[in-house]
Amino acid sequence: MWRPYVVPYDYNQANLKILCKRYAEASRRTVFFVGAGASAEVGVPTWSELAQKLFRRIDDATPTSAMDSAQLEAFHELEEKLRDRDFWRLFDLSEKHWRQDYEDFLAEEFSIERMETCDIPRTYVKMWKMRNVGQVMTLNIDGLLRRAYDAAFGAKAAKIFEFPGTSVADSRNPFARNFPVLLHLHGVYTSRSTWVMNATERSRLFDGFGRGDYRAFVRHVFENYNVVFVGVNIQDGAISPIIKEISESGLLQDHFWITPSISPESYRWAQSTGVRVVSYTPEIDANGDEVHSPVICSILDDIEAYKSKDEQVVLPGRPQAPSADLPDKDLAIQEAATDRREYAKKMDQLFEAIGASSSFDGKLLISFIREFEVPLELCSIIGTESPYNELEDVRITSKISASKSANVWMGLRKDGTTLCAVKSLSGQALKDEVERLSFRRGIESLYFLSRENKKVAPTYYFHTNVPMAVAMEFVEGANLADHMSASSYDVQGVWLEVAKRIGESLLTCHTSEGGVLHRDLKPNNIIFEKAYVGCDAIDLIEANVRFINFDMSWHKLSSGGTKSISADEVGFYAPEQRNASNSDSPRSAKTDVYMFGMTLLFVLSGISPPDGGAQRENWERFVRSKVNSKLRDELVSQRVTRLILAMTRVDPDERPDLRSIITDLEMIGRAARGDWANVDPDVFIEKILCDLGYDYEWSDDAVGGKVSTPRLIDLTLSFVPKGQLLELTFMRQRDDGSDRKNFGGKLGDLISRINMSLRARGWQTETGGGHHSRSIEARIPIRDLIYEPETSILQIKREVNDLMANIG
Numbered sequence: 122m123w124r125p126y127v128v129p130y131d132y133n134q135a136n137l138k139i140l141c142k143r144y145a146e147a148s149r150r151t152v153f154f155v156g157a158g159a160s161a162e163v164g165v166p167t168w169s170e171l172a173q174k175l176f177r178r179i180d181d182a183t184p185t186s187a188m189d190s191a192q193l194e195a196f197h198e199l200e201e202k203l204r205d206r207d208f209w210r211l212f213d214l215s216e217k218h219w220r221q222d223y224e225d226f227l228a229e230e231f232s233i234e235r236m237e238t239c240d241i242p243r244t245y246v247k248m249w250k251m252r253n254v255g256q257v258m259t260l261n262i263d264g265l266l267r268r269a270y271d272a273a274f275g276a277k278a279a280k281i282f283e284f285p286g287t288s289v290a291d292s293r294n295p296f297a298r299n300f301p302v303l304l305h306l307h308g309v310y311t312s313r314s315t316w317v318m319n320a321t322e323r324s325r326l327f328d329g330f331g332r333g334d335y336r337a338f339v340r341h342v343f344e345n346y347n348v349v350f351v352g353v354n355i356q357d358g359a360i361s362p363i364i365k366e367i368s369e370s371g372l373l374q375d376h377f378w379i380t381p382s383i384s385p386e387s388y389r390w391a392q393s394t395g396v397r398v399v400s401y402t403p404e405i406d407a408n409g410d411e412v413h414s415p416v417i418c419s420i421l422d423d424i425e426a427y428k429s430k431d432e433q434v435v436l437p438g439r440p441q442a443p444s445a446d447l448p449d450k451d452l453a454i455q456e457a458a459t460d461r462r463e464y465a466k467k468m469d470q471l472f473e474a475i476g477a478s479s480s481f482d483g484k485l486l487i488s489f490i491r492e493f494e495v496p497l498e499l500c501s502i503i504g505t506e507s508p509y510n511e512l513e514d515v516r517i518t519s520k521i522s523a524s525k526s527a528n529v530w531m532g533l534r535k536d537g538t539t540l541c542a543v544k545s546l547s548g549q550a551l552k553d554e555v556e557r558l559s560f561r562r563g564i565e566s567l568y569f570l571s572r573e574n575k576k577v578a579p580t581y582y583f584h585t586n587v588p589m590a591v592a593m594e595f596v597e598g599a600n601l602a603d604h605m606s607a608s609s610y611d612v613q614g615v616w617l618e619v620a621k622r623i624g625e626s627l628l629t630c631h632t633s634e635g636g637v638l639h640r641d642l643k644p645n646n647i648i649f650e651k652a653y654v655g656c657d658a659i660d661l662i663e664a665n666v667r668f669i670n671f672d673m674s675w676h677k678l679s680s681g682g683t684k685s686i687s688a689d690e691v692g693f694y695a696p697e698q699r700n701a702s703n704s705d706s707p708r709s710a711k712t713d714v715y716m717f718g719m720t721l722l723f724v725l726s727g728i729s730p731p732d733g734g735a736q737r738e739n740w741e742r743f744v745r746s747k748v749n750s751k752l753r754d755e756l757v758s759q760r761v762t763r764l765i766l767a768m769t770r771v772d773p774d775e776r777p778d779l780r781s782i783i784t785d786l787e788m789i790g791r792a793a794r795g796d797w798a799n800v801d802p803d804v805f806i807e808k809i810l811c812d813l814g815y816d817y818e819w820s821d822d823a824v825g826g827k828v829s830t831p832r833l834i835d836l837t838l839s840f841v842p843k844g845q846l847l848e849l850t851f852m853r854q855r856d857d858g859s860d861r862k863n864f865g866g867k868l869g870d871l872i873s874r875i876n877m878s879l880r881a882r883g884w885q886t887e888t889g890g891g892h893h894s895r896s897i898e899a900r901i902p903i904r905d906l907i908y909e910p911e912t913s914i915l916q917i918k919r920e921v922n923d924l925m926a927n928i929g
Contacts, residue, residue, distance in 0.1 A: 129419065140347070140397070140399060140424060141423065144347065144425075147709055148631035149632060151347045155248075155353065159242055159245065160261050169208070172206075174230070195218040236263055242265060244351065244417050247421045249270050255299050256296055256303075262318075264310050266303055279824075280840070283305060298785055299777055323362055343373075349377045350379065350380075355368070356391075368394065373395060375395055376396055377398075378397065379420060381403050436564060438473070439469065450492060453493055454499070458499060462511065464500060468500050468586075472486070497587060501545070501589070515534055516532060521542065528547070529544050541595050545590035563673075563674055565635070567671055568581045572634065579596050596648050596669065601649070612724060613751060615661060617786060617793070621783060623666050627639065628779050638710055640673040640674055647666060647720070649661055650665040652664035693716050693720065693723075694715075695711075711778075714779055715768060715769055718769040725751045731743075748762045757792065759819065791804075802824075802840045805906070805907060806824075808910075813828065813922075815829065817829055825839020832853075846903065847906060852894060876888055884899040885900050885901070
């Protein structure tokens, strides 16, 4: 049967564009929230279908002779709940009056055999493979998202953290640190005690919201991440207490709902709640059934492939000339030379009129600047002497700094008390399109941050077109470069607090209304407000961190095609800033992450990073040597080294996001203080490895480390998310240095003794091996070790030393 082709979705719909842009910029990590609709195509029933099947099962299985008045009344109530779509109560009644049929039905529908052999939705695999996605929340108990994760990454996949709905608050740190996390909000089929299927179990989950930590976690996710709903009707709060909670708390505002053929009623609801709808039309297969996954996968492909470009921002309007007609050029030169101040006002108004009518990067404005080069240059002169020392209500008093393209001046506003800084573009630089547009974007960034009262940059006061300048708050205090130059030892003594303050201010920029990306993050541009050179350490770490010089914000650098970079600070810039073409430059927060990593290295080493940065040969060795020479705590040194290496990876997509970096720094700080009760398990496990005294290799994917030894010994310590366990695995084979004759027996005695010792302290152990090798695998809850951390580490160290010792 012929069917007309229907375009599955509008690529240009506004909300899809917004979602693509936010995903590409990665200022906020993207989290998927998945419902039963996404699993339906592989035969897993939706909530409604499951309820109908259960009702039919009970109807068919109940003998007529068993229907006394009480049972008949219960059956009629069951019919009523099905008709009213009150599925929670329907499942509750089923369990109460038909318990055996209820349990058998669920056991069949969600049997291990069925859930492990059915197809995996393509949509799930696609989600996990997206570069800026690491966490998924699901209402489904089918476990298919976990199978999809394994299918996406194979045997070498990073260890995934899974949490049931009643324990989601425990996932906050793994979430923040960007570990792979899967939240089974309604439980998972392999653990019946975690299921949320009926009203009683639903109440248990609701009770969780009574705890402040649960509600705080849900609010934290929706306030700090981009949440995308797929395969779930979020309009129906009855589906889940979590949906109900986020809807009633107003947390759906500005998140995304990918949904098919949205109805007028649902659209009006979405408009009222502020959730952004991305609508599509499902495909129709040969049987006339709707097929959603190809269209959803296509949408996800578009999101993944999107590259965010620079955009115009509307600054506060300035007075415009009544007409955009150009004056006589010779007369303009004469007037600019005789009365520079008044004619600058006329040129400013003409500049505004042309820009407002044809855009500030349009051909008309470019032609105007080229044709009136001389009068514009005369009107762009700023100095400390009249008539060049006045700009709007500011009187210029002194020059602060100068560069080839711009100058920064100190000024005093007309109230006579307010100091301000004025940054002006030179007349020569005004003719350079890249310089001019970069300068204007810097003004736009300041304006965005000021409009939200974000105290991470100088407050915007006003701007002018001719001369092209911006008046802003004068931020008192010394920059990071000056503090390091005067007393690097003092700054390095509080390096962790300094790094966290910089990261927090940078995150404020990224998550602001304008999603401002600084792109020029280096020590000279980081000011510690009212903390001057020679101040006490406490003043430095309590100072508000403010950034200056936003000319490169929202702007990519490339050789010859964009704004040049400072030769003496070239090592701070990311590879993509020098290699990417400005016309095809993806906006990404990961560029700031790179520069933040280089700034952290600068603080610890006291020297600017070398040209080429992470692209240099032996980069890892360079970073490790600089960090190790300053940080004596091996655990802290190892963690910071790996963090800097991750932040400065050549590929932007492989760098961590800013929120996870800040959380990692917090964990490092707790470890440095010995606050083991409040560190994540992987940090404590690495502390054990450090204290063992052997070289080791750490794997973030395995969440564990392997001891390095020339002998035929494998010894690893790792974290098992399920059960929150420390796992010790050991296997030793006979090598040339061993007493061949007695090796097997002596190693067997050793393993037996270690096994008994571990069991006596609560470890669960298994031993194995043959005549020429022995192995032991032992597990214990991390909480049992953290209770007395020093004692626990000493005991493990003693046993590991015995296992590693010579046998003979």
